[in-house]
């Protein structure tokens with residue numbers, strides 16, 4: 374019986390992970406945004422032009 | 423001594439422009455120091471462990487994915503071990519393989535998105551390290567200020583990919599003014615424009631207006647116009663303003679947008695520049711040139727009326 378419980382847990386784990394990956398992909402960051410964030414981190418707002 | 427003679431001839435390395443600025447950044451696998459200057463050797467620990475940040479992000483993303491698969495395998499194994507019959511064992515085995523297979527396929531499909539996410543996370547988790555790394559690079563560049571100006575400039579040029587402030591721009595401009603600039607050099611202008619009036623920048627613009635006019639674009643013309651009175655008071659200021667006015671005749675858009683500047687310095691333009699301006703105005707008589715067309719006509723009449731280069735257009739010229 375415990376074996377099926379663990380298969381259930383594995384099923385849920387895989388589903389949760391797949392939903393998480395799908396969510397990340399949907400909200401996908403584009404490289405230009407990362408670039409901008411990096412510039413923001415290194416320069417004051419005034420200097421970012 | 424002649425100012426130009428005191429300049430050093432240099433052969434600057436070409437600057438590799440990357441699509442995204444972070445592509446220039448590297449990180450040490452061992453000590454997690456960041457640098458924009460290192461090739462393979464870490465400036466912090468001295469070991470050859472530098473890799474591009476994207477590679478580190480991919481490693482991190484893959485590591486997280488492998489951990490997820492490992493957890494899934496463990497859960498699958500536990501279910502097999504807890505099976506009380508052979509049938510249960512076989513069923514659990516098949517179910518585990520199918521579920522882990524699905525997970526693996528999904529992971530393969532989202533790898534790119536996960537890598538970008540890992541890159542963003544890498545920068546945010548290491549904000550201080552990134553800042554320290556760039557400051558360290560800046561100090562390393564300035565260490566060469568007196569001994570190797572060319573190296574110092576090349577280093578500052580790399581650092582300025584990520585660090586944008588007037589201090590680093592003025593440093594670069596000061597170094598550039600010690601070099602004998604040539605047409606074939608990999609030079610830049612717009613990234614070096616500073617916020618206030620800066621004679622060393624004006625001198626540099628003046629040189630580019632002679633050797634690399636194509637670098638002079640809208641932002642530079644606007645800068646020159648904003649500080650025209652200050653430039654006028656500077657050594658060779660009038661020559662610089664004339665050279666910049668000469669750079670506008672590359673495009674109709676520039677002449678029209680900065681017609682005031684062109685009008686004020688048209689009289690001293692070299693003949694080839696003036697001829698081009700004259701031809702442009704003649705070619706587009708219906709364009710709104712403001713008072714520029716009158717001034718050009720006046721200069722034409724005064725200086726070039728009998729010039730053979732202007733002759734073929736002479737007749738029509740009177741109609742401007």
Ligand SMILES: [Zn+2]
Nearest residue numbers: 450453464467
């Ligand atoms: Zn290191």
